[in-house]
Amino acid sequence: MVNIVYAIVGAVFMVGMALFAFMKGGPAERMGAGAYLFAWFASIILQQNSGFRGLPAGLFLIDLAVLIVFVGVAWRYRQSWPVWASGIQLITVMAHVMMLAKQPVLLGSLITVMNLNGYLIIGCIVIGTFYAWQERRAGMLVGRNS
Template identity: 75%
Template structure:
């Protein structure tokens, strides 16, 4: 029962971030939030299909693809939040590589790393959306 409370709080946080990014953010924020939502849904499907045992290869591929999307956003739009998000996503990818290479580490600690960095990624997207929104408002007021 207690695990479902954490899942609901995380889902509300994720959907709130996406709504804020889609309503107030610019193109890079919408792309980042959309990619992160897609990866979130894909990861949930992969976890359900694996029975929550181990780290499936599909989750690794989703996170690797998401890293590529964030790096492309950072490269294309030259803002600071995608750089931070790319670094955090790289930590998640490295945790996958550690698990897939057979290192003696508990799966629960890897999921903790992935979940914690996920919240930090959401916070970075929120911060980037807020600053993009404020910059647009300031540009409108200066006209």
Template identity: 50%
Template sequence: MFETIPAYVGAGFMVIVGLFALLKGGEPERIGAGAYIIGWFASLLLQTSGSPFGVQWGVFVLDVVMLIIFSAMVWKAPRSWPVWACALQLLTVTSHVMVMMRLSPPISAFYTVVNMAGYGIMLAIAVGTFWAWQERRAIGVDID
């Protein structure tokens, strides 16, 4: 996983946004960031070292679980960022299904979609955290 500089940049982005959400976010942001960070670490463990062109069932199941978590957050959280996170996670799950059905997308397209969706989810969490933090500061609850 960490063989290239972009991998380190991605990991840094993931950790920084996760810490920001855990420290400054409201309950939905903490749940979303915590679940996504745990899922990210679990996906590192579930990735098979075999062929990168096959279906990785463990990662697929993990992505479906994350889709369920974000869907529940869309239903219950009074925020708009979970809608974006859920939509991007659905894009990731759909990409897995395309590979399973052998619709022959280039594997580089699959990995690009999955990686960019991950960045988008973390960006949605970061924006949601920022607005939750600012709302609390505006009413005087969160003064640094």
């Protein structure tokens, strides 16, 4: 019962972040939030189908795809938040590589790192959305005063 509270709080936070990015962000923020929401839903579906046992290789492919999207957004839009999000996502992908390579590391610690990285990436998207929103507002104020 207590575990469901954490899941609900995380889901509300994730959806709230996405709504903020879609309503106030630019194209880079919308693309990043959309990719992250897609990966979140795909991960939930994949874990439900596997019965939450172990770590399926499909999660590795999902996280790798999100890394590629973040690198593409960083390359295309030349903003700083996708670079940070890409670096954090790379840590998650490397945790998958450690699991697939059967390194002598506790599985719970790697899963904890991946979950915490998710919140850091959400923070990057929110910060990028806030700055894009403020830059757009400042541009409208300057345009109105000219």
